[in-house]
Amino acid sequence: MEFELQANDPNSSARAGKITTGHGVIETPIFMPVGTVGSVKAVTQSQLKDEVKAEIILGNTYHLYLRPGTAVLEEAGGLHKFNGWDRPILTDSGGYQVFSLSNNRKLNEEGAMFQSHIDGSKHLFTPENVIATQRTIGADIIMAFDECPPYPSEFLYAKKSMELTHRWLARCVKAMGETEPKYGYEQSLFPIVQGSTYKDLRKASSEFIASMECDGNAIGGLSVGEPEEQMYEMCAVCTEILPADKPRYLMGVGTPWNILENISLGVDMFDCVMPTRNGRNGMLFTSKGVVNIKNKKWATDFSPIDDGIDCHSSNFYSKAYLRHLFVASEILGLQIASVHNLAFYLHLVKQARQHILQGDFQSWKNEMIPILKQRL
Template sequence: MSSNPFELLKTSCHGKARRGRLRTSHGVVETPIFMPVGTLASVKGLSVRDLREIKAQIILANTYHLYLRPGTELIAKMGGVQKFMGWNGPMLTDSGGFQVWSLKDFRRITENGVEFKSLLDGSRHKFTPESVMKAQREIGADVIMAFDECTPYPSTVDEASHSLDYTLRWTQRAMEWLEANPPIHGYPQYFFGIVQGGMHKELRKKSIDALKELAPDGYAMGGLSVGEPVELMYEIADFCTDYLPEDRARYVMGVGTPWNLLSLIARGVDMFDCILPAKNAQDGLVYTSRGVLRYKNAKFADDERPLDPECDCYCCRHYSRGYLRHLFKSKEPLGWTLSTIHNLRFYLHLMEQARFHIESDDYESWAKDQVEILQREAE
């Protein structure tokens, strides 16, 4: 659609891991990268200062939620989402397709789009490929996503094919609308198409071939991490990256654990997002260089160590496990903020390490060791 924002710098000589660079008007994103989720133009519990300190490069917001509240027209009036929230870095918006798909009892899917009922006040709304692109123009994110129908798991070939056909027709309509309606905030927005097809490889290949004809600025893999076994997720992602264009960014949506990310990087994926690090932090679970740590456990009540002695985040530099457990047991919001800072910094540091090891041509051996370590229970 526009000049390609992605530059492939290196592919591992021992596999498919890639080192790249995504250029936007709000900054350069080094890949592989994890994007903290800021659904409502806010990463839950964190300030923009926190995001800068953990070295976030790009964050994600959600069109469905921002459409409902505060409204995308208001965001446009405020100068776009970056100005609205005080974040001057790159942003990506999901189209909201997954969210309206998940409203099983409150939506109706037709050829023209999806009619749904707001969970906020019961009001009725309709998303079409065109209206979702208009909303994302108003929000003003640097990367915007196609409106798709997420294929559930399990699904038959017929069910997945029917869903895929909707997605492909909606993608073409979205791109036609974008061509006729340029960005309104004075900088380019890059459009990513979404590969669907469920767990059926022939449909995934059909989706990729059709999207190549449309030539979006990047490619996302949707319909993964929707209940399928993890090895099947890896298999489908690995299959898709065999056929996706090498010169475009590749994004797996809604995934996952640190070991999921390392395993998918090895299969040629560049970009990730997931609510897991923030959600688990609020549940008293953090990721560390020595494995998974459940700091809410009683044995950590008088533990003076940081969550992770090897972590450079604000939480680990200043607070102990014992104090974090006290905050958790006391339901003090500070505990959720500090542990979220740690988890997100851990993810972003892991991506820094991944980029280093891809450049050093030892990614595969390093990642294999890390995957084993990261799944352990930390002491």
């Protein structure tokens, strides 16, 4: 994997870059649609390409390990061939999902023992077998196995959790070095900074992660309930330390305004279920603000969902028609809303990139955020 830094905004830490992988180029800043089980919910791969204009999607190791399982994925030739997506894929290591199963998992030095949410069967994730699983899935970018502490966390718990994540990372790096990619293209490891909302822990974790000299670096454990300002504060601590010549990925963030604020802090890559999850519940993010499409006020609004972005679904269907689909519980409504929200997110990060290249990102961002936040 190669990363080329192409421009820096003169009034912030925002940057534009280019990541080259075995499955193509990713222009940053970028938003990555979440395809947890090998599918972005309610959205086809052709829609992801043609309407959303996605350059990379996510898969999740925990879910893909349980279903369809590594044997099926290996026989298929990896996730790219299994789901028909020929552009880059990143896999989350499953650490966050195991963390979210707090009542059904046990952590120790070896790894995490957990019970499947599907059938209750017991499984052990270790740094070594999580790397092997992601190799088999066939991700272009592989995430290190980590523990994501809850918010809020006591300092001592957060410190011990971070230190465990660091020890697991050393084992992940060793496992990557001792194994080969399965399908004829390179795979890159991204470590994950932890440390909860403690500046000194975030600083120490960022320094340790940077010292591992991996192809890129991630910031985890944020957007888990802490106030937005605290998220930005912790992110800034990390981006000041993580090397500028490697891509920086902020995991699980967030709203459109969260994304713009974190771009200004020097983050390059984002993912979040929000555009699809909120879309399926009738919340639309648009170039004029936030729309609850179920509201009666849209019943006779025959204007396009959003003519400010380049997306067929957003331009072709009216707000009135989309509201009708939701009121009638038609599945097509979930699809249109999901495609629109994802297309808007991709449109937004592409706009951000253009303004970084033009050198006026910070002033544009400050104008955009109040618009994006307003409820229509």
